Amino acid sequence: MSDELLLRSRAAEGPLLEVQDLHVHFAGRGRLFGPTPPPVKAVNGVSFTIDAQRTFGLVGESGSGKSTVARAILQLVDIHAGTIRLAGDDVTKVPRRDELAFRKRVQAVLQDPFSSLNQTHQTRTIVGDGITRHFGLKAGEQRDERVGRLLDDVGLSREYLDRYPYEMSGGQRQRVSIARALAVEPQLIIADEATSALDVSIQSQVINVLREIQRSSGVAFLFIAHDLEVVRHVSDDVGVMYLGSLVEQGDADGIYEGPTHPYTEMLIASIPVPNPTVQAGRRALRQSFDNDAEPPSPANLPPGCPFENRCPVAMDICREEVPAAVAAHHGGRVQCHLHTSGPELGGESVVEFITKEARTLT
Amino acid sequence: MTESQLPSEPSGDASPAKPDSPRRRFWRRMFRNPLGVFSMIWFAILIVAWIWPELLATHDPFKQDVTLQRLYEGPSGDHWLGTDQFGRDFYSRVIHGAGLAFRSIIIAMTIAVGVGVPLGLFSGWRGGRLDRAIMWVNDVFFSLPIILLAMAVIIILNPSLDNAMIGVGIAMSTRFTRLTRAVTLQEKEELYVDSARITGLSTRTILSRYIAPNLMSSLIVQAAIISGAIILIGATLSFLGIGSSLDDPDWGVMLNRGRELFRVHGVWQIVPPGGALILTVLAFNLLGDAIRDAIGRDASNNALTITKRVSVAPASTSHAEGDDVVLSVRDMDVEFPGTDGRISQVLEGVSLDVRAGETLGVVGESGSGKSMTMLSALGLTPAPGRMTRGSVQFDGRDVTNLSEGEWQQIRGKDVGIIFQEPIAVLNPAIKVGKQIMEPLMIHMDMNRDEARARAAELLAEVRVPDPERRLDQYPHEFSGGMAQRVGIAMALACEPKLLIADEPSTALDVTVQGQILDLMAEVQQRRNMAIILITHDLGVIAEAADRVLVMYGGQVMETASAGDVFFNPKHPYSKALLDTMPQNHSGEGALAVIPGVVPSATAWPAGCRFAPRCAHAIDDCVTTMPPLEQVESDMVRCLRHGTDLVLADPAEADA
Ligand SMILES: Nc1ncnc2c1ncn2[C@@H]1O[C@H](COP(=O)(O)OP(=O)(O)OP(=O)(O)O)[C@@H](O)[C@H]1O
Ligand code: SF4
Ligand code: SF4
Ligand SMILES: [Mg+2]
Numbered sequence A: 001m002s003d004e005l006l007l008r009s010r011a012a013e014g015p016l017l018e019v020q021d022l023h024v025h026f027a028g029r030g031r032l033f034g035p036t037p038p039p040v041k042a043v044n045g046v047s048f049t050i051d052a053q054r055t056f057g058l059v060g061e062s063g064s065g066k067s068t069v070a071r072a073i074l075q076l077v078d079i080h081a082g083t084i085r086l087a088g089d090d091v092t093k094v095p096r097r098d099e100l101a102f103r104k105r106v107q108a109v110l111q112d113p114f115s116s117l118n119q120t121h122q123t124r125t126i127v128g129d130g131i132t133r134h135f136g137l138k139a140g141e142q143r144d145e146r147v148g149r150l151l152d153d154v155g156l157s158r159e160y161l162d163r164y165p166y167e168m169s170g171g172q173r174q175r176v177s178i179a180r181a182l183a184v185e186p187q188l189i190i191a192d193e194a195t196s197a198l199d200v201s202i203q204s205q206v207i208n209v210l211r212e213i214q215r216s217s218g219v220a221f222l223f224i225a226h227d228l229e230v231v232r233h234v235s236d237d238v239g240v241m242y243l244g245s246l247v248e249q250g251d252a253d254g255i256y257e258g259p260t261h262p263y264t265e266m267l268i269a270s271i272p273v274p275n276p277t278v279q280a281g282r283r284a285l286r287q288s289f290d291n292d293a294e295p296p297s298p299a300n301l302p303p304g305c306p307f308e309n310r311c312p313v314a315m316d317i318c319r320e321e322v323p324a325a326v327a328a329h330h331g332g333r334v335q336c337h338l339h340t341s342g343p344e345l346g347g348e349s350v351v352e353f354i355t356k357e358a359r360t361l362t
Numbered sequence B: 001m002t003e004s005q006l007p008s009e010p011s012g013d014a015s016p017a018k019p020d021s022p023r024r025r026f027w028r029r030m031f032r033n034p035l036g037v038f039s040m041i042w043f044a045i046l047i048v049a050w051i052w053p054e055l056l057a058t059h060d061p062f063k064q065d066v067t068l069q070r071l072y073e074g075p076s077g078d079h080w081l082g083t084d085q086f087g088r089d090f091y092s093r094v095i096h097g098a099g100l101a102f103r104s105i106i107i108a109m110t111i112a113v114g115v116g117v118p119l120g121l122f123s124g125w126r127g128g129r130l131d132r133a134i135m136w137v138n139d140v141f142f143s144l145p146i147i148l149l150a151m152a153v154i155i156i157l158n159p160s161l162d163n164a165m166i167g168v169g170i171a172m173s174t175r176f177t178r179l180t181r182a183v184t185l186q187e188k189e190e191l192y193v194d195s196a197r198i199t200g201l202s203t204r205t206i207l208s209r210y211i212a213p214n215l216m217s218s219l220i221v222q223a224a225i226i227s228g229a230i231i232l233i234g235a236t237l238s239f240l241g242i243g244s245s246l247d248d249p250d251w252g253v254m255l256n257r258g259r260e261l262f263r264v265h266g267v268w269q270i271v272p273p274g275g276a277l278i279l280t281v282l283a284f285n286l287l288g289d290a291i292r293d294a295i296g297r298d299a300s301n302n303a304l305t306i307t308k309r310v311s312v313a314p315a316s317t318s319h320a321e322g323d324d325v326v327l328s329v330r331d332m333d334v335e336f337p338g339t340d341g342r343i344s345q346v347l348e349g350v351s352l353d354v355r356a357g358e359t360l361g362v363v364g365e366s367g368s369g370k371s372m373t374m375l376s377a378l379g380l381t382p383a384p385g386r387m388t389r390g391s392v393q394f395d396g397r398d399v400t401n402l403s404e405g406e407w408q409q410i411r412g413k414d415v416g417i418i419f420q421e422p423i424a425v426l427n428p429a430i431k432v433g434k435q436i437m438e439p440l441m442i443h444m445d446m447n448r449d450e451a452r453a454r455a456a457e458l459l460a461e462v463r464v465p466d467p468e469r470r471l472d473q474y475p476h477e478f479s480g481g482m483a484q485r486v487g488i489a490m491a492l493a494c495e496p497k498l499l500i501a502d503e504p505s506t507a508l509d510v511t512v513q514g515q516i517l518d519l520m521a522e523v524q525q526r527r528n529m530a531i532i533l534i535t536h537d538l539g540v541i542a543e544a545a546d547r548v549l550v551m552y553g554g555q556v557m558e559t560a561s562a563g564d565v566f567f568n569p570k571h572p573y574s575k576a577l578l579d580t581m582p583q584n585h586s587g588e589g590a591l592a593v594i595p596g597v598v599p600s601a602t603a604w605p606a607g608c609r610f611a612p613r614c615a616h617a618i619d620d621c622v623t624t625m626p627p628l629e630q631v632e633s634d635m636v637r638c639l640r641h642g643t644d645l646v647l648a649d650p651a652e653a654d655a
Helices: A002-011 A066-073 A096-105 A123-135 A141-153 A158-162 A170-183 A200-217 A228-234 A252-257 A262-270 A276-289 A316-320 A351-361 B022-032 B034-051 B090-126 B128-143 B146-156 B161-188 B191-199 B203-239 B251-265 B267-295 B370-377 B404-414 B432-443 B448-461 B467-471 B480-492 B510-527 B538-544 B562-567 B572-580 B619-623 B650-654
Strands: A017-026 A040-050 A055-059 A081-086 A106-109 A188-192 A220-224 A237-242 A245-251 A325-327 A333-335 B325-337 B343-355 B359-363 B386-394 B415-418 B498-502 B530-534 B547-552 B555-561 B629-631 B634-636
Touching: A017 A066, A040 A055, A040 A066, A040 A081, A040 A220, A040 A237, A055 A066, A055 A228, A066 A188, A066 A220, A096 A106, A096 A123, A106 A170, A106 B191, A123 A141, A123 A158, A123 A170, A123 B191, A141 A158, A141 A170, A141 A200, A170 A200, A170 B191, A200 A220, A200 A228, A200 B572, A220 A228, A228 A252, A237 A252, A237 A262, A245 A252, A245 A262, A262 A276, A262 A351, A262 B510, A276 A351, A276 B510, A276 B538, A276 B562, B022 B034, B022 B267, B034 B090, B034 B267, B090 B128, B090 B161, B090 B203, B090 B251, B090 B267, B128 B161, B146 B161, B146 B203, B161 B203, B191 B203, B203 B251, B203 B267, B251 B267, B325 B370, B325 B530, B343 B359, B343 B370, B343 B530, B343 B555, B359 B370, B359 B538, B370 B498, B370 B530, B404 B415, B404 B432, B415 B480, B432 B448, B432 B467, B432 B480, B448 B467, B448 B480, B480 B510, B498 B510, B510 B530, B510 B538, B530 B538, B538 B562, B547 B562, B547 B572, B555 B562, B555 B572
Parallel strands: A040 A245, A055 A220, A055 A237, A106 A188, A188 A220, B359 B530, B359 B547, B415 B498, B498 B530
Antiparallel strands: A017 A040, A017 A081, A237 A245, A245 A333, A325 A333, B325 B343, B325 B386, B547 B555, B555 B634, B629 B634
8 A cells, every 4th residue: 555655646746735825814703783804814825845755844823824724725614815736636626526536635633632533433433434435345344454454553452443532541542533544545644733632751652653654654744733842853844834924944953953034933942941951041042032022913914024023133124024935044935034134144044143132132 | 564663552451441331321310310310200101191091091081971970079089180070080181181292292393303403404514695594584483472383384274283283393493493503503613523524524424423413412402391392382272272172181171171160160170180281391391401411521620519528537747847838738638439439549648838939840641630639739629529638738727627618718819820721711701801800809808990900000010011901801802822911910919829820831832831931930039929830841840840749640759859850850750751752852763652541540550550651660569559758858659769770771770
């Protein structure tokens, strides 16, 4: 199975997933009388690609639009503008008759392992439903055997075949979710906060399972999480979202070692490290450039850079113009005026500049 | 891939105990509820009366007393419930009336459910304009009097109870449409429905196999209550003379006759049919309530029904000395009566101290007892749990056996609590200012103006910009970070000596998390307050805690200064937790894991509770429970502490 997948994805030249200038708006909910409020621009021109067998990590605070990107790819919300391609095929809006074929190619593991499983079904049904739907294998011994093999893959014993979700722990439920996604042998799995609800110790178990599966089956992942360390650990490439925009994206290690966007730098500096001595220093750095401003509402975006009111190094131009994406040193792209105006960093890391600026500010 | 490469989940011992199945739990609860039992018995009788009336009836319900001797009688040995105006046996007529009542329910319900549920499913799932149109028509019908609809049907067809019930069914279908649509709309947004769509299941499958079963419980409750209403309506129609024929043993008809006659022949004439009617309607409503209660979710952690403390065994160790000790707990046990009689011991021998100006960090996996420790220490053990042993001192005073009233005084004023989901604590319908002002007016004896001024000060203190304006806003107008600031302001309102923060920053972005932690530290310094910070993030502990309490399986495994826990952990569990953090992972390869899962609280291992997952376990660990021992200024619960083994790599150490 895995060989066939490899061949299929290699045959298609170019990236497996290509998201281009994606916009998703949610209509404002108006009163019966009175003006309709402006739409919430949840995703505002996001572009990125994922190659076969690679993992793209998406980070950002809650409400920044990460899940909406996932839901747009999964055809669960209406797309306002932009295109999505899967191995070259346009899947922006999959027509009904092609939906089954599309579902076979893209699967998901969702955040909350409890509410994403149907409480009234046993594991054999939860995982087996997709097999029946996509491979026509009816419920029975043969299908159970196949579900059993998937349970092996995610490290659960076959005893779990007849467990209900409420009879399993969070980590076990999340493994069942992964087995369900794997059951249809997809090319892409979208993991939306798939490990966030789990304890650290269980989280590392699940992450190991995901990586092992990628190695053996060649599936690509879109891995969404707000925990930057986890994302760094699992991802080849990383994208950072803020208020519906992908403000920076590129090679994972490159970004963590040399962020080119002030927000990315702030995120990385804010990760608390489990070491009191080191953390004391990091705290001082974080405090030196943080302020208490609140991010603007996505229904009422500022005319310039969305990060402007929290940015420690904002310039005049930032209030007026939305920064365009420019090439960054880590091979990706960044949307920040610092690279073309002011210090003209030209796609290099902002760490040094911000640290220096922040010192002079305090 | 081979098995060995994967962190696999052992079955059996490490998996949580299989809980009661929902079906068994449902029946257990139904039979425990006296009102539920009453209604079930009543229905058992009615159902027999309906299916096999001859079994219960003593007379032919239509047989008149031709001698005209025994009319309008009261109860007697022969006629248990007396006789009516034709000398017919009341008891037998009431019994036979049950069949008519059920017939009405079946006709009306078939139509109500048959029309209402599919319409509601369709409308809710489709959404959009069609949904609005359907609901508009539905609402029009909903607002028409039910009797009117029944009359309309009788006029079109011809007068009979059955035809009237068709009208009632149509009227009642609007209730089912509404309910079904509401549930469908809600379930449609649930992740498991998304998952089913992502799997590629068809709409029909999703509606029938995913949404319908979840609808069932609300439908059954609704159906029970509506059945009662249908009987009442049937009786009303008969009473008005447009339902059953005058001869039928219909409860409504009988009631009507009785009403006409009771001036002359005494009140007894309305008792048998009226009683049957009232009891049946009541039984339907009670049944509905009982089902709702039996289906209801388990009392969850946050259900703060507090149990009385009965016979708390004393602690065997003494409290910490010193004026600055704010909260001191010794040897606290907390138990819950489990299902099938097993006791679940969620806390065992928990001891802790917090001093003024100090932050105690509490870490441990989910279910290790972190939240329960705090709740129980503050007299908030959720029912049916109870503290069975231990001693608690707050601010130098023994508070182990305080009444709930006395506790409320202390908690309201001297303890502030911050929760994980700030928005969940705020009432969405009330302006934020009012919610901050309330405790100030209750506990600090302030009047409105003073409270408002203080509330604005508090918001300013937690650095919410533009506090005056913010006071008049509703919670949904606050971002997550700002809402948490409001949560902190509320917790600080009455100048508490102790602030408890249960995962205060877990739901927030790291940058905002930093701001919240800074804010807590700042306020603590200004007020010399004690803080207990519960979190599963060791990074947060590293930043904010002075001392650390590591919990596992309802026990304290280690308490030590933050420095010791991070640089010199004495307990294998502390070490294992540190190792699993991605930050502590060097290079490529799989992350370190703690194999298995936390055992269930009803089935702790006999020896060390961490033994099944511990890389350093020896034979003794499986049989002997390690005591919590003092080691220098720290406490450790491990048989092998001090042997230095735990600090080294287990593979090397045991080699
Ligand atoms: N109402 C209840 N009835 C029975 N057991 C309960 C109840 N509430 C909690 N428990 C049990 O008490 C134990 C400790 O729970 P607690 O909520 O303190 O854990 P925690 O460490 O705070 O976990 P988390 O990190 O998930 O918040 C668990 O085994 C839990 O299942
Ligand atoms: S564009 Fe300006 S405001 Fe935005 S991040 Fe860059 S420097 Fe800061
Ligand atoms: S007592 Fe034994 S099993 Fe328990 S933590 Fe110590 S070494 Fe591990
Ligand atoms: Mg908790």
